[in-house]
Amino acid sequence: MTNVLDKGFVELLDVFGDDLTVVNAARVSFAKESEEMNSKDEKLIQYLASHNHITPFFHPQLRFRLKMPIYVAREWFRHGIGFARNEVSRRYVDTQPECYNPTDIRERDQNLKQGSKLTNIEQNDEVSQTIQHIQDDLIVFYNRLLELKVAPELARGVLPQSMYTEFIETGSLSAYARLCKLRLDPHAQFEIRQYAQAVSDLIQTKFPVCWESLTK
Amino acid sequence: MTNVLDKGFVELLDVFGDDLTVVNAARVSFAKESEEMNSKDEKLIQYLASHNHITPFFHPQLRFRLKMPIYVAREWFRHGIGFARNEVSRRYVDTQPECYNPTDIRERDQNLKQGSKLTNIEQNDEVSQTIQHIQDDLIVFYNRLLELKVAPELARGVLPQSMYTEFIETGSLSAYARLCKLRLDPHAQFEIRQYAQAVSDLIQTKFPVCWESLTK
Amino acid sequence: MTNVLDKGFVELLDVFGDDLTVVNAARVSFAKESEEMNSKDEKLIQYLASHNHITPFFHPQLRFRLKMPIYVAREWFRHGIGFARNEVSRRYVDTQPECYNPTDIRERDQNLKQGSKLTNIEQNDEVSQTIQHIQDDLIVFYNRLLELKVAPELARGVLPQSMYTEFIETGSLSAYARLCKLRLDPHAQFEIRQYAQAVSDLIQTKFPVCWESLTK
Amino acid sequence: MTNVLDKGFVELLDVFGDDLTVVNAARVSFAKESEEMNSKDEKLIQYLASHNHITPFFHPQLRFRLKMPIYVAREWFRHGIGFARNEVSRRYVDTQPECYNPTDIRERDQNLKQGSKLTNIEQNDEVSQTIQHIQDDLIVFYNRLLELKVAPELARGVLPQSMYTEFIETGSLSAYARLCKLRLDPHAQFEIRQYAQAVSDLIQTKFPVCWESLTK
Numbered sequence: 001m002t003n004v005l006d007k008g009f010v011e012l013l014d015v016f017g018d019d020l021t022v023v024n025a026a027r028v029s030f031a032k033e034s035e036e037m038n039s040k041d042e043k044l045i046q047y048l049a050s051h052n053h054i055t056p057f058f059h060p061q062l063r064f065r066l067k068m069p070i071y072v073a074r075e076w077f078r079h080g081i082g083f084a085r086n087e088v089s090r091r092y093v094d095t096q097p098e099c100y101n102p103t104d105i106r107e108r109d110q111n112l113k114q115g116s117k118l119t120n121i122e123q124n125d126e127v128s129q130t131i132q133h134i135q136d137d138l139i140v141f142y143n144r145l146l147e148l149k150v151a152p153e154l155a156r157g158v159l160p161q162s163m164y165t166e167f168i169e170t171g172s173l174s175a176y177a178r179l180c181k182l183r184l185d186p187h188a189q190f191e192i193r194q195y196a197q198a199v200s201d202l203i204q205t206k207f208p209v210c211w212e213s214l215t216k
Numbered sequence: 217m218t219n220v221l222d223k224g225f226v227e228l229l230d231v232f233g234d235d236l237t238v239v240n241a242a243r244v245s246f247a248k249e250s251e252e253m254n255s256k257d258e259k260l261i262q263y264l265a266s267h268n269h270i271t272p273f274f275h276p277q278l279r280f281r282l283k284m285p286i287y288v289a290r291e292w293f294r295h296g297i298g299f300a301r302n303e304v305s306r307r308y309v310d311t312q313p314e315c316y317n318p319t320d321i322r323e324r325d326q327n328l329k330q331g332s333k334l335t336n337i338e339q340n341d342e343v344s345q346t347i348q349h350i351q352d353d354l355i356v357f358y359n360r361l362l363e364l365k366v367a368p369e370l371a372r373g374v375l376p377q378s379m380y381t382e383f384i385e386t387g388s389l390s391a392y393a394r395l396c397k398l399r400l401d402p403h404a405q406f407e408i409r410q411y412a413q414a415v416s417d418l419i420q421t422k423f424p425v426c427w428e429s430l431t432k
Numbered sequence: 433m434t435n436v437l438d439k440g441f442v443e444l445l446d447v448f449g450d451d452l453t454v455v456n457a458a459r460v461s462f463a464k465e466s467e468e469m470n471s472k473d474e475k476l477i478q479y480l481a482s483h484n485h486i487t488p489f490f491h492p493q494l495r496f497r498l499k500m501p502i503y504v505a506r507e508w509f510r511h512g513i514g515f516a517r518n519e520v521s522r523r524y525v526d527t528q529p530e531c532y533n534p535t536d537i538r539e540r541d542q543n544l545k546q547g548s549k550l551t552n553i554e555q556n557d558e559v560s561q562t563i564q565h566i567q568d569d570l571i572v573f574y575n576r577l578l579e580l581k582v583a584p585e586l587a588r589g590v591l592p593q594s595m596y597t598e599f600i601e602t603g604s605l606s607a608y609a610r611l612c613k614l615r616l617d618p619h620a621q622f623e624i625r626q627y628a629q630a631v632s633d634l635i636q637t638k639f640p641v642c643w644e645s646l647t648k
Numbered sequence: 649m650t651n652v653l654d655k656g657f658v659e660l661l662d663v664f665g666d667d668l669t670v671v672n673a674a675r676v677s678f679a680k681e682s683e684e685m686n687s688k689d690e691k692l693i694q695y696l697a698s699h700n701h702i703t704p705f706f707h708p709q710l711r712f713r714l715k716m717p718i719y720v721a722r723e724w725f726r727h728g729i730g731f732a733r734n735e736v737s738r739r740y741v742d743t744q745p746e747c748y749n750p751t752d753i754r755e756r757d758q759n760l761k762q763g764s765k766l767t768n769i770e771q772n773d774e775v776s777q778t779i780q781h782i783q784d785d786l787i788v789f790y791n792r793l794l795e796l797k798v799a800p801e802l803a804r805g806v807l808p809q810s811m812y813t814e815f816i817e818t819g820s821l822s823a824y825a826r827l828c829k830l831r832l833d834p835h836a837q838f839e840i841r842q843y844a845q846a847v848s849d850l851i852q853t854k855f856p857v858c859w860e861s862l863t864k
Binding site: 014016017021024025026028029030031055056058059061063065084085086087088089092093095166167168170172 | 446448449453456457458460461462463487488490491493495497516517518519520521524525527598599600602604
């Protein structure tokens, strides 16, 4: 389990296949098969990746459990093709919500339309603490609504978008390569890049040749 | 444009095909074609729908613009297969947020795990007004963060999940049928049912025979 | 490996997950988890399947190697959502083709538009043998074209649609359930039903509770 | 309708959206909209295409009717994501089959593993005519089987893979861009390149800015 941000994580639950799965899916075209990775197999993987022949990379799958702020999850979920997801629902769950509380407050970047960079604004700590207080207050108010018997499906409306959510996700190697490529880009938001990096590092250990070829 | 909830809407932007599109997609199997709907065509559509032969229903498409609270959108987006979506992003937009403010506060339903029903709790108006005040305060605080030059991508974290979002969505007739069937179910949350009903009513006018067969 | 028809087969290569994978994907909504299947878990699976809540069934995956006649494969491949496939290509392979040779010749069914039933036509054996001879002759001619240096990608045009092809396929439990339900229907062609049955029997052993719920 | 090969064609049936559809799907992120294409819009499209931001290109759709040899269709159908297809079925149709008869016989290319080039082999005409005769004989034999009341679903097994098939296809602009990019590659088979070119030329007229950006 890799910790991400102040209370989030990425946990690799299970892996389906390895580099050889891709090789043998590709070699079926030639009616051949490999028992063990060799240098020819590595070249084949590089060829497939660089020529956009992605179907063999659809066969391996990975399953993760992730915990991330809602506004990060909403960008993560834009990647739908090749993924299955099941998420905790605050219609059924009314345990204590947790929120992401950034300690380094970034200012609006004037040069880049997207992204942002660290700021030196004096108010950094004050802003961070005020955000924390507001988030705490909202959770108190949410609990008060539940005490008044308000339906959780309605009460959740007052919770902030920085609230953590948790989900199980199964995706193909190809789908994760595309997600990580886009979300590791320096224009992507700092927070989502941390999750993409954690996922990428975990996949790297399981599919070293494929991942190198797909993401370089 | 159909108004939904207090500030949301469903707008049908464009339609691709009609009932006959489905008939002719199906008839290609038999190398036949119809110029105009007749009673045989209606029976064919009913047969296809009732026997789960859904491929002909993938050809027609509809494009909508929708505005709904984030926690409703998050359930709506669980339907990914057959849909394309582009959504407003509060990384780039810092116009005034708007929030959903329910006037009828529903209480937790003891009998149904899902869903909820109207409550008579005396506090109804008080709760509704307090929610309104809290949402207003959060928008004030959000604007204060922007004045302090905090990046919008971070500042949005304090906005509530009842905030409205807007998106353009293209989906196949088949994809909308599946979405509406699940989201018009009495167990679905009241708010999402209003959107499913508005979408359903608009599709009904454009694909009367197909929609009747797919959703009955 | 299960033999199917005269020279085909279905081989289960690998399995990702089990009944519990579905349970835990579904339970994430309630922030709960099971270590071992119990009777509550079985009821949950039945509930999910019967209420068309299919997302938890997208997480488990199976990988097969299949060998089937081209005209069967062409129907099998109509099921695209949730599947990854890599197939032998006769652009690159020029090993000896093999063809499906039915010994029981079915006659056109007058009552059913689709499907067909065993016939007693006297010519059964004669027809079967003539088909065999024609298929043999086509392979001889195909080899003659290759000797004349004709490109395999062009020469393959003369090979019959009864020729066997081979492919590796990864699919989700949900995708296989849909395929098997449609292809085990008595209206489906006899040949494809044999493959759907073989796949179904293999899945049954790995996901006994889910498969029972999804296909009954 | 564009004629392709000796008896095939590509016919554009209908179009859903134009270049502006992509612009406005992308601009929803910024809560803006264009009424008419201008130079800023063109630059936006180029930016989206070159940075792999493909979701706005999923909204426009095109519908084609295509007629192509089965072995070409089998490669075409490998592109499944973003496409809906309905194809003529020889289980239900027993009209006269037609086959592709190449007049220029290409020889196996020794340098390229894939693809092939025109040959000067003297036997060109002889081979072409022999293929024609064999295909004619197979159709005669197929008709003979039908006269003997053999089920069309079985009789089709003897028809050659060069037989033409016909289908209706709806796909997103993004899906067609990916297909055409891969199938216009010089390594792709000559026959499929003719279809990709015909489709590409038709799309070019309807989405001039997008198509230029997506396929260059």
